[in-house]
Amino acid sequence: MPRESILTHLTAFPHLVNPAPTHHTRYKIVFFSSSLSLPTTIAESLRLTFFPLNWQFTYIPVCPEQLCDVISSPMPFCIGLPSHLQHAPDLIPDDVVCVHLEDRRLEIGKVK
Numbered sequence: 001m002p003r004e005s006i007l008t009h010l011t012a013f014p015h016l017v018n019p020a021p022t023h024h025t026r027y028k029i030v031f032f033s034s035s036l037s038l039p040t041t042i043a044e045s046l047r048l049t050f051f052p053l054n055w056q057f058t059y060i061p062v063c064p065e066q067l068c069d070v071i072s073s074p075m076p077f078c079i080g081l082p083s084h085l086q087h088a089p090d091l092i093p094d095d096v097v098c099v100h101l102e103d104r105r106l107e108i109g110k111v112k
Contacts, residue, residue, distance in 0.1 A: 030071065030092065031080040033101040036062050039080025042101060046078065071096060 029046075031039040040061040047055045058070060058077035068085065070077065072093060083102065085091060092098060098107045 026076060027078075028071070028073075028076055028093075028096045029078045029099060030096055031078075031099045031101055032083050032086045033080065034083040035101075036082075038101050042099075043078050043080055 031042055033039045043059070043061040047059065055078065057075055058073065058079070060067065060070065060077070060079045063070065063079045063081055065082075065085065068081070068088075068091060071079065071091060083100075086098065086100065096108070099105075100107070
């Protein structure tokens with residue numbers, strides 16, 4: 001993916017791109033995309049904004065459907081999921097930040 005495209009996607013979500021790394025440690029973030037490479041690239045780019053610190057929580061750039069239960073965990077996480085799961089009933093808890101990469105849309109809580 002070209003560098004300009006990554007920056008365009010990241011700057012579309014100013015609440016996620018914050019210079020203070022501790023700002024992100026309270027979030028449960030799920031990236032939805034129909035592409036497998038896009039959530040990986042965006043999640044990795046977001047993780048690199050922590051430098052020189054490291055993300056110490058659950059980090060699954062492309063989560064298989066069999067591991068979707070990790071979304072119910074009480075700790076912060078950064079997970080990429082296929083777009084078709086965004087409307088799965090009872091999958092997304094109320095305290096999860098949902099980032100829809102194709103639509104460049106950010107929602108907190110259940111997807112309607």
